[in-house]
Amino acid sequence: MSEHQEYYVPEQSKWPIIATFGLGTTLFGAATIMVDGGQGASTSSGWMIFTVGLLLMAYMIFGWFGSVVRESRAGLYSPQMDRSFRWGMSWFIFSEIMFFAAFFGALFYARVFAVPWLGGEGDRGSSNMLWEGFQATWPLINTPDPSLYPAPKGIIGPWGLPLINTILLVSSSFTITVAHHALKAGSRKKLKLWLGATIVLALAFVGFQAEEYMHAYQDLNLTLQSGIYGSTFFMLTGFHGAHVILGTIMLTVMLIRIIKGHFSADNHFGFEAAAWYWHFVDVVWLMLFVFVYVI
């Protein structure tokens, strides 16, 4: 290690404590809104708290990431620092996978165990006595107690919008890879073009997903409240959609940074991290397409 470059340990920073206040305030506000709403209040002081929290979070994100970008561009980060970022991002994505695993687990459990048992199957079929005559089907188009959880009139078929969305997202994984190659080859114009294309595909995906949700709510009565099918459907696709939006914001920031002239052919981990995240979002969608829509 004769070429050892000192590891950059940042000076005191105000961002973590601002982030703490921001996150705490945002979530406390969100909880207050929900609790007030649950008690039938028409207004809630929570909105005020929530908004303040969000503003603090936005300020923090610009400030904190801004510092990191400046430090990176000033050449303070050694190759070892770069590896820390890579490990950090990889394990963050791993934790995200485990978050989705919980919801996939709930889907499989409901489908393979809970619903058939409610229909009278297997060792635990005795729970069928609770709602006699309940027919177990998947997709669950009748619920054990329709007065509490009105059943959906239909579900979203896989070969319409979901298929289009699959094609969009898989294509976007290709376009971002082309953009990455362009970055490594130093052709900035090509890079901007393909990264821009990726963002357009992402936005189209979000648009179609919104249209699908409106269709489900307005025409099919497929809602969060329509039993376990609606619950798992909206939680899985909803969290995925939220991650797509977050990924799109990341990609947009990368595009802005590239337009400003950031990154070089051999030093662009920010871009790579966003690309990793984008591939992760893409893989989760493929799982969703297979297990939520097709099968």
Place this chain on the structure above:
Amino acid sequence: MSTVADAHTSEHSLEQNHDHHGPAKGWTRWLFTTNHKDIGTMYLIFSFGMFLLGGTMAMVIRAELFQPGLQIVQPEFFNQLTTMHGLIMVFGAVMPAFVGLANWMLPLMVGAPDMALPRMNNWSFWLLPCAFLILVSTLFMDGGGPNFGWTFYAPLSTTYGPPSTTYFIFALHIAGASSIMGAINVISTILNMRAPGMTLMKMPLFVWTWLITAFLLLAVMPVLAGVLTMMLMDINFGTSFFDASGGGDPVLFQHIFWFFGHPEVYIMILPAFGAISHIVPAFSRKPLFGHASMVYATCAIALLSFLVWAHHMFTVGIPVAGQLFFMYATLLIAVPTGVKVFNWVATMFRGSMTFEAPMLFAIAFIILFTVGGFSGLMLAIAPADFQYHDTYFVVAHFHYVLVPGAIFGIFASAYFWLPKWTGYMYDETLAKTHFWLSFVGMNLAFFPMHFLGLAGMPRRIPDYALQFADFNMVSSIGAFLFGATQLLFLFIVVKCARGNGEPAAANPWDGAEGLEWTVPSPAPYHTFSTPPEVR
């Protein structure tokens, strides 16, 4: 580098001379710090504060149970106390204490200048006071705080929970985010910041066990976030994950919770295994017996921890094949755990042993954790568990693995490393007094609970039948003794930290080995700015 000029010069003033300065002046040092030693200290102080808060709740619980009948608190509040005691001890005391030890010791042990991501490290810490402020504030809200046990089973926590449950959910989300970021930092530090020459198999065992712990945290804290989110949706947005009338299942909650919960109990014990594997060799003046087998045993325990969750749920009516699988898988964990206990004993065998406070706590750890492990094996046997389930036997079991396990592990580590942290030796006589009073108090408090449980006393009740009175009184007396003794620990640490003791040498222990003992005591504010060479 000199071209950086922007509004945030204060953040960059460090660039020129960042290894030759001490801590910042004033109280804002603690808010803005990026130093692993500062952050480690804050974690340890916070966790001790939470230990006292959760302990105070335990004292009220034991006072209520001192004799049959309702004397001090109402059953509604009693339920909130047991719930908060569990949540505070698990998420506020034990986990942050180990993260604090990791922050202090991991960079010193692997020869790194700091944790891999120092600013995020600070955020991980400060989220905890935020989370617990929200959590404890629920006690003062309409309808009271969480009252459904620390395991917050649906539908107790969803359909029948108090309105404050939503705040409880977000508080745990914040604590979970803190844990995930802490784990990312630990794992990146261990994988990327080791001194040249320190191969994986040369890594000290505290580092190894924390590597595995960080992996477990990253694998299961998101699952906890998932189950909390499902609860949040069931309560506030009409989903039916845990409601059978919509096709869900309350048992689903238990599956997801324990998929998190079982690795979680190893998260609370593996770092203690690591610390004990340093302390026993140091005071036996012999190298650790079976370093490699310790590593493999740790990995085996971690992997098995993902396959045993339903042993918490034998009585919910899972199919017989499931009961058998989870029973055998659980019993299998005794094998790698037995390897560890064997290795610690073999390390002591024919060693030149002395019995300073860290060693006393370590030996008590080995014996009493084994007792807790054996009662765990009894509980793992499905047909027997039908009898033990939800009795005081379970309470005795997990307090035996958590108090003389995790907590004694933390005490042993604290005494072992206090000279390195403060530069002074603690008061050995007082520390030994702390040990013996804790040892007696803790056994007096928890051993009778085995008998109570076997005799059929259910857990989480404020009142009980007359035949349980004697053992409960003994248990309460032991608990008061144990609780009061911890103030002595506070006194010992404060005395040592204020420089009231012998100055400590760089290596105050005869047999202690490792990079952390090569730096002066107290460890300078910045250590290993240039990595040492490990041969």
